[in-house]
Amino acid sequence: MKELTLRQMEVVRAVMIAGSIQGAANLLHVSAPGISRLIKHTEDGLGFRLFERRAGVFVPAPEAHAIFAMLNQVYHQVENLNAAVSSVQKGQNFALSFASAPSIAQFIAARAIRSIRARFPDLMIDLNILKIEETLDYLLLEQGEAVFMSSPVENSAIESTPLVKGRIVAILPEGHELAAKDTVSVHDLMRFPFIGVDPDDPYGDTLARPFREAGLTPHHAIRGRFAQTMVSLVRHGLGVAAIDEFSVAEVYMPGLVRRPLTEKAEITAYVVQKRGRQLSSFAEFTIERFRHELTEAASRGQWDPPVQK
Template identity: 65%
Template structure:
């Protein structure tokens, strides 16, 4: 006995739904004679009468009832599969967990997530804010798929890939005398109350590098732990600071003036993942969005040099 093909199942179902050869042909977008021949061939091959012809309609025969029940189940399974695929494409009932350094989380993360949400409108997103020393536990214990950091992580269980390169910039309170200059030097900033992050911190070490390279002793009048804190202190007129351009990459930043630094200093941003872990499609797409937003960051503030 010959086996029934998926095409034969599709034709049988179409005749079941429409009740006529012509209706089935219209549903499948093929010719009516072709449908008629395939139904006849299927009945002969199976040795079963699938349909009764009554008043011009094709009615499922009683003896083939179990076959039609199975046809319905097959298509119910296909519909469920299509529904599952559609849900996955939209991100329904799935979660994406990742983390970011505070400097990137301030503005870049929100813009990247906006693009992620547009692509996967129902995806649940769990964003964590981490310091560099918290990255290993987060990734190795698989609490999230990736971390965006301003330093590469040197750990045999993790791998770092550079996403973007940015600049260290000066930030000043609105109305500050240095705000009139096109470019600011660390020699200018050293004469002002300086706020910043501990230079023993990896991020703090990067943004304070221009002072070290200029041979200027770094003396903070006050320190904060996160870039957002530094921006807030400057906004309230408590000092001037050096910071990465990603932390201030908004078009409007009330109370703060951004200025290019004469002693040009770069800062790299990395995506860090657990070595050999296969990332979800959601994570891979998200990393692409971070890469794009990071590389566009400097275009978002008007004070930057061309």
């Protein structure tokens, strides 16, 4: 006994709907002779007629009525399947939860989410902003699938994967005397009120590294926990700072001047996730987009026009 293939079912249904070989060919965008040959081949294989021709119209043969009824059910199920696939492709009725450190969330997250929204227009996105000590509970309790951090999380249940290396840069208020320099040394920064992050904090420790390597110990006039706070303090003329370039990766930042450090100083962005957890395709795409945006920011570098000396 011969079984119907999916192609045969498609052609048989097209003839049933169109009522003619030519009409079925038009529906399927193929040649009429090909449709005619396939119908004959199918009937020969099954051993009975599928259609009768009445007044030039193909109608189901009496012995094939049950087959056509089942064929319609199959196609309705296929339509439901395609609708479900389309729903997943758009992110409909799905939620993506992930988190970011404030430094990466400031500008990079919005750019990545723009791409995620374009790919999955109906996906609900839940973005959390976390301190590094909040990351462990967030991932282990599966409140979200991934966290983007500027430091790795040291825990056997957590996996930290490097994404991109970026630079630590100097930021100055507009009109500052160091803005006349093409590059700024950590020695230069130490001559002015210095704004930083507690070096006992992993992010603060990374920002302090180029000073330690130069034999300097930063003395903070003001400490801020997050990059946005440091940027705001510098903008208001309260001091100078060293910060990761991802935190200031915007084309125009009024009130702020960005300069490369004379010393080589790098910072690594990580994606952190629960070890062994299978990520959704939405989360995997999100990681790819963050990697792309971080790479773009690191390769482009946002430097402000030099001030005339």
